[in-house]
Amino acid sequence: MEDTYKHKGMRKSLLKILKQKGIKDEAVLQAVYKVPRHFFFENAFLEHAYQDKAFPIGEGQTISQPYTVAFQTELLQLKPGEKVLEIGTGSGYQCCILLEMGARVTTIEFNQNLHNKVKVMLPKMGYNPNFILGDGSKGYTANAPYHKIIVTAAAPFVPGVLIKQLVPGGNLVIPVGDQKLQKMLRIIKTENKTLIKEEFDNFSFVPLLGEHGWKDNE
Ligand code: SAM
Numbered sequence: 001m002e003d004t005y006k007h008k009g010m011r012k013s014l015l016k017i018l019k020q021k022g023i024k025d026e027a028v029l030q031a032v033y034k035v036p037r038h039f040f041f042e043n044a045f046l047e048h049a050y051q052d053k054a055f056p057i058g059e060g061q062t063i064s065q066p067y068t069v070a071f072q073t074e075l076l077q078l079k080p081g082e083k084v085l086e087i088g089t090g091s092g093y094q095c096c097i098l099l100e101m102g103a104r105v106t107t108i109e110f111n112q113n114l115h116n117k118v119k120v121m122l123p124k125m126g127y128n129p130n131f132i133l134g135d136g137s138k139g140y141t142a143n144a145p146y147h148k149i150i151v152t153a154a155a156p157f158v159p160g161v162l163i164k165q166l167v168p169g170g171n172l173v174i175p176v177g178d179q180k181l182q183k184m185l186r187i188i189k190t191e192n193k194t195l196i197k198e199e200f201d202n203f204s205f206v207p208l209l210g211e212h213g214w215k216d217n218e
Pocket of ligand 1: 061087088089090091093094095109110111114134136207208209211213
């Protein structure tokens with residue numbers, strides 16, 4: 001697949017929409033400009049790639065809406081070189097945005113087929129995070145601690161185990177609520193390890209499964 005001037009033009013238009021919706025961080029906007037989102041779409045659905053909406057990626061999962069990706073990334077207050085854990089690799093798009101911002105990313109996915117697909121696709125695009133298959137509701141202790149943790153699925157509560165895997169001064173961005181609607185939270189672990197909880201807008205994610213997520217029959 002190619003990344004043409006037409007696609008770049010469509011990304012410029014997408015940036016305008018993101019700015020109108022309140023995204024201010026220039027580094028986030030630049031990352032959205034750099035990552036060819038249409039690479040994550042089948043040919044038949046290419047015209048959806050630069051609309052500000054989520055889209056099905058198979059396995060009952062979605063590629064998040066560009067605004068949601070930009071909003072969560074802005075909340076992380078990422079600096080180049082920081083270690084980030086992304087929980088819910090999904091299509092891999094959010095992961096590419098984090099890598100474009102200079103983060104060192106571990107991304108964990110529960111679904112074997114999505115994990116297998118992204119593990120092949122992202123390196124072909126020049127993106128090389130650590131790909132992990134497993135239950136991200138428990139974090140990923142082997143690479144911990146992290147400066148930032150981003151959860152891209154709906155959690156029923158904030159798993160304490162994720163806070164433990166943050167460095168002092170780090171933060172966790174996580175949507176918490178029921179399976180229909182969640183509030184975006186940012187939990188800051190201060191240098192003296194006290195926690196500050198901030199609440200932002202409502203979003204709607206697919207459920208976080210696993211030990212500290214939703215059980216199948218809930
Ligand atoms: N970040 C993704 C992107 O850029 O396309 C969007 C993620 S999608 C909204 C949520 C993903 O979380 C799904 O791929 C789902 O399989 C995954 N997921 C759900 N529970 C999980 C868990 N416990 N550990 C890891 N991944 C999980």
